[in-house]
Amino acid sequence: MCGIVAASSKRDVVPILTEGLRRLEYRGYDSCGIAIVDESKLKRTRTVKRVNALIEQTKIENLSGLTGIAHTRWATHGAPEICNTHPHFSHNMMAVVHNGIIENYEEIREELIEKGYEFLSQTDTEVIVHLVHSLYEGDLLKAVEKAVQRLRGAYAIALTCIKEPNRVVATKKAAPLVAALGEGENFVASDPIALAGVTDKFIYLEDGDVVDVTPEKVVIWHKEGEEYKTIERPVSIIHEFSSEISLGNYNHYMQKEIFEQPRAIADTLEGVQGITGAIFGFEAPEMFKRLKRVLIIACGTSYYAGMIGKYWIESIAKVPVDVEIASEYRYRESVPDLDTLVLTISQSGETADTLAALRHAQDLGMDMTMTICNVATSAMVKETKAHYITRAGVEIGVASTKAFTTQLAALYLLALAICKEKGRLTPEREEQAIRELRHLPKSMDVVLKQEPEIKTWAELFADKNNALFLGRGAHYPIALEGALKLKEISYIHAEGYPAGELKHGPLALVDGNMPVVTVAPNDELIEKLKSNMQEVRARKGVLFVFSDADSNIEPSDGIHVIKLPENYGDLSPILHVLPLQLLAYHTALVRGTDVDKPRNLAKSVTVE
Template identity: 55%
Template sequence: MCGIVGAIGAMECTPFLLSGLKVLEYRGYDSAGLAVLDASGTLVRARAKGRVSELEARVAEKGAVGNVGIAHTRWATHGVPAERNAHPHISSGLAVVHNGIIENYETLREKLQGLGYEFTSDTDTETIAHLIQACFKGEIGEPAENLFSAVRCAVAQLQGAFALAVVSEEEPDCLVVAREGSPLMLGIADDGHYAASDASALLSVTQRMMYLENGDVARLTRDSITLVDALGQPAQREVITSSLSANAVELGEFNHYMQKEMFEQPQALGNTLEMLSGAGQLQPGIFGAEAQGVFEQVDSVLILACGTSSYAGMTAKYWIEQVAGIACHVEIASEYRYRHSVANPNQLVVVISQSGETADTLAALQHAKSMGHTHTLAICNVPESAIVRETLLRFITRAGPEIGVASTKAFTTQLSALFLLTLLLAKANQRLDEADEKAYLDELRHLPIAVEKVLALEPSIKAWSKHFANKHHALFLGRGRHFPIALEGALKLKEISYIHAEAYPAGELKHGPLALVDADMPVVVVAPNDELLEKLKANMQEVSARGGQLYVFADGGSAVKPSEGVNVLVMPEHYGLLSPVLHVVALQLLSYHVALVKGTDVDKPRNLAKSVTVE
């Protein structure tokens, strides 16, 4: 949450700072601001409540022009969205932008107020600015030799998660950054050096990047990078060349990123499953060289994830237990680390995160490892992320950048990765013969085409959306492995249309939720042609008998017929165990078009941000 960009170089940096903020606006859009050091070395700051477009006008008014600068787009934690709480925060010619949460800021604030520092915001970040200044002046500890030393002094006293970028009038030829818990990376270009909290913000200037590790503090000049690690020792980090291009984060012909990313799903799935091209059987190596022999030791699976990723894990639970014959448990990552659980050294711990920086999931992984779990696997879309670096095994989904806050292609590629895991666990458990393995691999190879056919249903789904426009509540029903898909469908509708939506296993209707059903509550049903279809039809009758309006996504051959109060859309294929992938795409389309009818901000829903890097 929140986005940072910074630059120091030969060129005037304000255009890059603004363009970088626009790319990162999906990470937070309550307020935005930037600070640059002008030609005389004077700090010029511009801030605005709301979107980056509001900031652009302020920047023009202030004449914020310089070769060194930092910028930030905010998702509010401490303090309401307001200009006074927008970053950068300043302390006597020193400016700071910050992602994360400082847990001991109140104690530090009281100490700094005792030293005479005045606070003008409600944020924890202003505490950092004054703390660095106090270190610089020697009011806390010995006087710092330079800005780099002052930042190192300050971060040693911070508790919590943070990524920082700092500039000062005292040293107008440098930019200092630090990272602990929140992602931060450097961009290396011929004309200078850059910093950002997401690689996508750097693509317009460079594809050469350096990912900072926890505890790193770095001093950037136009020509050099000086970096020390958490122990204060000089360190070097690998410079990688990103495979992404600036085009990957542009809208192109689409109206919204969510729309673009839904229609990128066939390609994203094809890229993620590319290793299956021509393969007759699966090898453990797709989860890393260390995977050899690991799956044979596994007697159960624990999946840790949050939000949409947790629904991917819940779907996989059905697959793993049915196909591999291994017990699987799914826990919300933010809850797992705070309860007394029992470690099992033979359990495979799977963490799922689109960004690989999800704070709760990362903390849950670290908790599992502290309890002695050694078989760990990350399923993630970002190869350089913290979660990937902390697990023994990993599978990188190749969804490409996902900018829309409501996850689409990240979810379906996670499902494909989890199905591959299911098959390998089944092989290790001697529950998958050659014929079944070949059949499953053929289905996976066909999956991108099957998703394309679902996307072709968009006009019919769009026609349904007008029936939801004036509704305040909706109910989603599913059974078996499609219950988590109903949960994901309800989440999507909540996220982007602000319609209150809940999902239930359809058999639970009569145990309470049926009391909510009337003609004013649309009931969306995921109805694949599987072993639970007849049970599901009975549940649908319970809704119809009470005047409920049904919207049914049914497989061909399911014999669910449209009638008064029963709207039916026939899916193009029945896809067996992989049917959840197809049905969720239809639910994504429904939520998107309902949001369009209601006129909400599809890509940037209120109160939410994309990358959840705080607890």
């Protein structure tokens, strides 16, 4: 959510900053801007259009300079209008960009208005730059250090000032921010991918760090007691971004990432020769032996992964599981259980609601914590005792695909590992599970080859306004995920339901204009599901069925059928989500929507 790029260099930084914003477009935004210190003047360009439009504006205005800050904004306080677009200025002397939310901005705003400061936006961000300006006594670093003592909320901030033209000062709390090292230039960004090809040396900042960036050096300060002192943070070398941010032969990142899933699953499972709790960290085996319950906390697509994880952990490990939406869990009175494993699931590891829910559980005394995450350096990994790092690689499309399926692979391993540590996993079952996991990428490749058939269905969906998705058992969350994908990128209203609930309300919506997508694996519930399908046909509803080859469901009038090549048992949900992803993608193409950057949505939700 939102993106920051800042630079202090001995060369023109405008191309670096704007290209950085382009690389951060995947995070979601509705406006963008850049401010440059040029010959002791602040120059700014902003737009409520895309980054390409901003780049054109910088060329028309001949914008250049050695120090600058840039931002993509996802609106929270104030509509996506120019007056609310970052960077914000104070007295044409100081500029700021900000990710996050300042919770006490109204209080600070009133104080600053009384001091004579004029506010030109409706944002919480503008209070930051005026507050720092009010505290400025010739040292931007000291002014920022004083200002952050007043701020409550989550934030990543970068500022520059015309009185110190070669300097950027940045800080963070509960929002991602990295410093980056170059030759004769240094940087700050909300995501290392922003600086791919510019540098491969990154420092992951900790909450409370204040970083002082000039062309010659990066100095990190952290408060100890009442004083700020310099502190060393490790430098990470990251090489792998360049290939992952290239589209190659694909038209969209979402399409590329759908077809990367077999490789992502193989990478996520690489090195797993046998089932053991130790693959989740050295503390995991003892936690798995001790636990009596599992509490899964997540948001969005990760929440649906957790729902499937519940089916697996309960059926395989025989351990009860609760699955909570993070934003709900943290704000209700719950009963803590010290023998519960608290498991968070997040692609970024920085999801604000999930992080807050994790900390809430820890505050309640629940000390067995674990995360399944795609980013090894994230806050969630650092704050949990055990973890499994999925290896989906960079996921740029806002609608999650490969992050979801790799989370499922990790959850299946978790179910087996808990079962093993509790002495319930037989050698035969372990061997079978390993064999099926190793074969899974090939099975996924076969399913993805059915894309041409799915494209023909997309033509039938494109003019619809509503759709229902049905599933049973572990495939009910897959129906939810399929509905989410369709609404996210095609803007067709879609809802997922357990098929048995159809007659308890949703059946009232079914008619000839309501497509009903049905996930129909050949499992113990297939006959029940066929009855639900007949309920739809009796109301002239049109069925679109993804079945297994041996489900004995044949196409007929009002029933469209695509058969997946094989039944894959417990792992069937991973195969069945692939055609739903492709259906959403191709429907969005027909409707002409922005597949990779759907309106109003952000990739990494780092604000509440």
